Every structure is written in C-alpha cells, then in structure tokens.
Amino acid sequence: MPENKGKSFYVTTPIFYVNDAPHIGHAYTEVAADVLARWHRQRGENSFLLTGTDEHGEKILRTAAANKTTPQEWADKLVKDSWLPLLETIDINNQDFIRTTEPRHEQNVQVFLQHLYDTGFIYQGSYEGNYCVGCEEYKTEGDLIDGEGDFAGQQVCAIHSKPVEKLKETNYFFKLSEFTQPLLDFYAANPNFIQPDSARNEVVAFVRRELDDLSISRSKEKFDWGIDIPWDNGHITYVWFDALLNYITAIGYGEDSAEAKAKFESLWPASVQVVGKDILRFHAVIWPAMLMAAGLAPANQVFGHGWLLVGGEKMSKSKLTGIAPSQITDTFGSDAFRYYFMKAIAFGSDGSFSWEDLSARYQAELANGFGNLASRVIAMVHRYFDGILPAAGPYTDADLQVQKIAAAAVTDSDAAIEKVAIHDAIGAIWTLVDELNNYITVQEPWVLAKNDETRDRLATVLNTTVEGLRVLAVLLNPITPKATAKLWAAIGVSLGAIDDQHISDAGKWGQFTAGAVIGELEALFPRIETTEEAK
CATH class of the missing domain: 3.40.50.620 (HUPs)
Known part of the structure; x- marks a missing residue:
C-alpha cells in the first residue's frame, strides 16, 4: 500500500x-x-x-x-x-x-x-408529538413500547424505558421532506x-417511507438553555x-x-x-x-x-x-x-461485557500470548548474546514462514482497518503472535544454545523473533500504545521513534542491523492477582 x-x-x-x-x-x-x-x-x-x-x-x-x-x-x-x-x-x-x-x-x-x-x-409551523427528554427527540408511535413497573399502562421510550411527554409548540422547521x-x-x-x-x-x-419535516427550535417559553435562533430570539435551536x-x-x-x-x-x-x-x-x-x-x-x-x-x-x-x-x-x-x-x-x-471474559483474555492473550513472548525473546538475546542482536544466517523454511505470516499480518490488518473491522485487524495481527510463539516452541533456542555447532542457527532464530517483535510493535502501536512504547524502547531505538514507523513498511524484513543493542524490557502486561489467589 x-x-x-x-x-x-x-x-x-x-x-x-x-x-x-x-x-x-x-x-x-x-x-x-x-x-x-x-x-x-x-x-x-x-x-x-x-x-x-x-x-x-x-x-x-x-x-x-x-x-x-x-x-x-x-x-x-x-x-x-x-x-x-x-x-x-x-x-x-x-x-x-x-x-x-x-x-x-x-x-x-x-x-x-x-x-x-x-x-x-426553514419555515415556521406548529407541531404536536411525543417528546423523549432523554433522547431529546420526538418519537413516533413505532418508537414507543408498553411501560413496566411504575410505568405500567403508559407508553415509554424504547431506549430509556421512561414515559414521553406530549408537546404542542409553534416552532421553526427544516424541510427534511425535500x-x-x-x-x-x-x-x-x-x-x-x-x-x-x-x-x-x-x-x-x-x-423510503418518506421523511417528515423536522422541528428545529423550541420556544423560550418552554426553556431557554440553547443557541438562539438568529432571526428570532424567542426561540432556541433544537439540541x-x-x-x-x-x-x-x-x-x-x-x-x-x-x-x-x-x-x-x-x-x-x-x-x-x-x-x-x-x-x-x-x-x-x-x-x-x-x-x-x-x-x-x-x-x-x-x-x-x-x-x-x-x-x-x-x-x-x-x-x-x-x-x-x-x-x-x-x-x-x-x-x-x-x-x-x-x-x-x-x-x-x-x-x-463480563469481568470473567476480560480477565481470561488479559491472561491468555495479552500476558501470556504477547507479553510473555516479548519478555522471553529479549531475555534470550541478553542471556546468549549479551544484549546484542546477532546477524541472521541462511533462512530455513520455518524462518521464511515467519516472514510470510508477518507480511500477511500487515496486509490483512490494514485491509481490515480500511473496512472499520477493528476486531478483524487485531485477529490478523495475532496470527503473528501465535506464529512466533509456535516458532520458538519448535526451534527450541534454549537447546540450540547448548551446542557451539548450532550457535549460528540460534542467532538466526533470535534475529527472526526480534524482527517479528518489531512488526508487532508497529501494528499494535495504535491499539496498545503503552505496551508498544515499552517494547520499542527495548528493541527499536536504532530505527527511530515508533510513531514514525509506517504500517506499509512494517512487513519489510531485515530492518535491524546486526549488532544493534537490545535493552531490558519491563513486563508489558504484569500478572494480576485474582481474588482467590489473594485469600
């Protein structure tokens, strides 16, 4: 794009x-x-x-x-x-x-x-109708429902469940019907x-049922909290x-x-x-x-x-x-x-909305899925390469698959935002979170670190995962800006400010230079103690 x-x-x-x-x-x-x-x-x-x-x-x-x-x-x-x-x-x-x-x-x-x-x-005319103060709107009969409890036997607003008020006024009207x-x-x-x-x-x-003209003023004899109609200061503008x-x-x-x-x-x-x-x-x-x-x-x-x-x-x-x-x-x-x-x-x-769903998603998706991924990767760069990003060696199919998923995450999330499908955009981004977690599980960098003969492979794996975190930081910055600022402070200083990283460039692989300093990372999504654990 x-x-x-x-x-x-x-x-x-x-x-x-x-x-x-x-x-x-x-x-x-x-x-x-x-x-x-x-x-x-x-x-x-x-x-x-x-x-x-x-x-x-x-x-x-x-x-x-x-x-x-x-x-x-x-x-x-x-x-x-x-x-x-x-x-x-x-x-x-x-x-x-x-x-x-x-x-x-x-x-x-x-x-x-x-x-x-x-x-x-705009013209002057008279109007009589059912007015809901909560909605600040005249209601048609189809907008009303039968009241319950204290309002049983009365017609109430379907949104506020409160009785409407019968109003009859001489007002100014906008020719909405035209x-x-x-x-x-x-x-x-x-x-x-x-x-x-x-x-x-x-x-x-x-x-298609055809529009009626719209009353756009209220007489000051009723109330006066509003903007004066400029040619008639006895009326205020409909809110x-x-x-x-x-x-x-x-x-x-x-x-x-x-x-x-x-x-x-x-x-x-x-x-x-x-x-x-x-x-x-x-x-x-x-x-x-x-x-x-x-x-x-x-x-x-x-x-x-x-x-x-x-x-x-x-x-x-x-x-x-x-x-x-x-x-x-x-x-x-x-x-x-x-x-x-x-x-x-x-x-x-x-x-x-439920507190249970919020808590479960926080733990599974944010703390464990994204936050733990970032902390593990950065901890391993410090443990095995003293906080210096190693150069990548030849890419295997597994490495290329990460790059492919990252590029698709960028394209698909951007396309979803274009449709105002924010949930789909995050879903597309999370394919990369899941891929990186799976990649680490399969590649087992902690095993590679035990043998000098596999050190070059370890370097490629960690280089790949840090690049993946870069893509995630850019894509998640509009959604979780505090966490991505922390992550960028640890991995992205050499590339400039995170806000200056363009979505369209995020999937381009190999933006980090080998030898870049990787900082320490504070927890992106700290563990939250539940009520049961606190007892």
Missing part, C-alpha cells in the same frame, strides 16, 4: 451529553475512533480526531436544576472532572475537543441556520456511506440540530480567516464518523440532509457500532448498569481496556 502523505483522515466521535459521568459504553466509542486515527497516522496520513461534549438541551437543564446549579456550571464541572479525564484514562490522542457552549460553535451554528433560512429551507429522494440517490451512489450493511439497510428502509454541526464548526466552518478555510477544506468531508446505532438516523439521515441544504458534501462514511450489553441490556446510568472505565483500567491498565473492547466484540455488532 502506498504512503498517503498529504492525505487527511478526519474521524469523529459523537459529542456526549454532560448529564452524567462517562461509562464504558462512551469509552468504547472513543477508543474505536482513536484506534482508527492512530492507525491512519501510522500509515503516514495527516490524521485528525475530534471528540467533545453536547451541553445544551432540556435534559442538561433539568440535571443542573436537580443538582442546584446552573447548566453552564454543571457542564463546566462535568467536563473538567469527568469527560477530559476520561481521555487520559483510556489514552485518547485527540486533536481537538469541542464543547457546544464555546463561542466558536454557537456563533457558527447561527451562521449555518441563517444560511438555510435565507435559502428557503431530501427523501436526494438521500436515497446518495445512498445508492455511495453504498459504503452507512456501515455496517445491517445499519445501511435499516436507514434506507426508513427513508440535535445544534450538536450535529460540531463536526464542522470545530474545523473552521463559518470562519473568515484563510487559515480556518484551509483547515476546513483539508478535513471535510470527514473520513469516518463513528456513532452508536441508537443515534444512527440523526447522522445518516438528518445530518447529510442538513449538509446538502447548505451546499456541503456529507461525510464519506457513518459507522454505527453496536451496544455494550451488561446482563443482556444496553449499558445505562439510569438503569444502574453503567461501569466507569477507571474500574477496569485501575486493575488491568488502559492497554488491556483498549485491546479487550476492540478484539472481543465484532465492531458493528452488539457485545456483552
């Missing part, structure tokens, strides 16, 4: 409501987007990751009131105490963090709205715009119409400076917008229609991932199934968190 110098890869997460602290469902989305951004950067591309917080709307207003504070003070506290620390907890390397209460966002939301109003895509056919044409011309295919099929079927625009306001939309315009041109349309499947319609229907109305191109792809399930239900703070990311990272570390959620769940499908 050629290097992509000069090409920008722009990936976004949804911006998250600040009504509560983040749980592992939020962190799952963040890690997926971060892995994609890091991988494309490792390919030599200009890679830009945007994340942030959604701070307007009735839900935030009510949460702040319940906590006896103002919405702005509540948002400031949650961002400072919870959302920004989350990025450090799970090692997110984001290039920007946008808050919808920032002037750069609020002002340019108004620029966008005014443009759509001036070009006839985009039914343009969206269907766009989907047909861009079959990868919505992924996975199951998500695409759902959205296409929804749009979703406000929130979706963060993806372009963060990168310069609406700004007059040459620098901002150049940034916008270099990044938009976004390469991949990673969202949870429960907000797919906003991103795959409303958002592209908004952009079309403004004369802008939709993103290249919207990827709707599945839910994290706990006890068979979607993770939710309101249902007390939320798990804080630090509950995992405090014990297993951020690398294990990142690896587990990207490997254990097919990206795009729902997946169940």
